[in-house]
Amino acid sequence: MVGTGQRTISKKNAADSLSRTTMLPTNLREKLFQVQEELASSLRTLGLAEPNVPLVIPSRHGRHFEGLRLDAGADLLNHYQFQWCRMREASDINYQLAEQADKAITSIESYISWQHQLVSTLTSNLSSVSSMVVQLQKITDSIGVTEATLTKTEEQLALLEDLVKDSQFDSELKDCEKKFIMLQDQKFAELEKLKSNLVAQHLQKVREYESKQIFKAKERQAIFEQAFETEIRQYKESGIIPRLSQVNRQTASLEEIVVEDDPSSLNEFLDE
Incomplete structure (x- = not known):
């Protein structure tokens, strides 16, 4: 049991x-x-x-x-x-x-x-990918607009350069015209001065020529007077008028000498 x-x-x-x-x-x-x-x-x-x-x-109680x-x-x-x-x-x-x-x-x-934090960060980054793509698309569009604007700006700059060149050319042309006018005026003034000098020289030469002719005429007149007096004296002495020599016939008297004072030939010469 x-x-x-x-x-x-x-x-x-x-x-x-x-x-x-x-x-x-x-x-x-x-x-x-x-x-x-x-x-x-x-x-x-x-x-x-x-x-x-x-x-x-x-046992203590007596049991066994x-x-x-x-x-x-x-x-x-x-x-x-x-x-x-x-x-x-x-x-x-x-x-x-x-x-x-x-x-x-x-x-x-x-x-x-740590992995959970990484996953959370990755999740947040992945959630912002769509917005980043949208922003990138906007940036791409903005870059396209900027490129178009730059192209137009380059074209406008090319036109502006052409205008500047034309303006410079016009300015240079005007300067050249002014210089030409000034040079023309200067040359005209020099020509007038030269013309007046030539006229003065011509007149001086004419005067000299006239004075020479007058001097020669006076000499001839003196010779003629002397010859006339000689002939008169011979006539008085002999009563015969002597014949004039061939030389005397060919010479002209002072009264027959006429000095031309027509400047038309001089003007024609200067105009040429």
């Missing part, structure tokens, strides 16, 4: 231990199962085994316990103490492993948090 009660108690304890150990780690659970099996086998061994020699142990192995408790105590030490060592090992697992979990958590 004692062995049957002990087996019943051990089965209940084993069931309770099994229900409690479902929440324990796997290695500790296996060790507890092993301890329960060993405990159950020990109880079965104690219940089935019969002592060869009955023991008589007196026959047929009981009183050293079985010591073996069980030793066995469970040994198992307890093993469980204690396993618990220490599990504690160290738990610390390592906690550190690993902490590092994994920080890594996952």
Whole structure:
């Protein structure tokens, strides 16, 4: 009866231990199962085994316990103490492993948090990609408009350069016309001065020529007068009029010499 009660108690304890150990780690659970099996086998061994020699142990009330192995408790105590030490060592090992697992979990958590931040940043960046594409399209359109404006500006600058060149050409042409007019006036003035100088020189030469002709005429007149006086004297002396020589016939008198004062030929010469 004692062995049957002990087996019943051990089965209940084993069931309770099994229900409690479902929440324990796997290695500790296996060790507890092993301890329960060993405990159950020990109880079965104690219940089935019969002592060869009955023991008589007196008690304080005078009763005797026959047929009981009183050293079985010591073996069980030793066995469970040994198992307890093993469980204690396993618990220490599990504690160290738990610390390592906690550190690993902490590092994994920080890594996952960092990855989460990266994913959040990537998500926010990806969400702004559409707006960036729109902005890039606007910038592209603006660049196209700017290029068209630059092309028109270059064309306008080319036209402006042509206008500036034309304006410079007109200005240079006007300057050249002014210089030409000034040079023409200067040349006309020089020509008038030269004309007046030539006229003065011509008049001077005419005067000189006239004075020479007058001087020659006076000389001829003196010669004629002398010849006339000689002829008169000869006529008075001889009563005969001498014949004039061929030279005297060819010479003209002073009254017959006429000086032309017509400047038309001089003007024609100057105009040429």
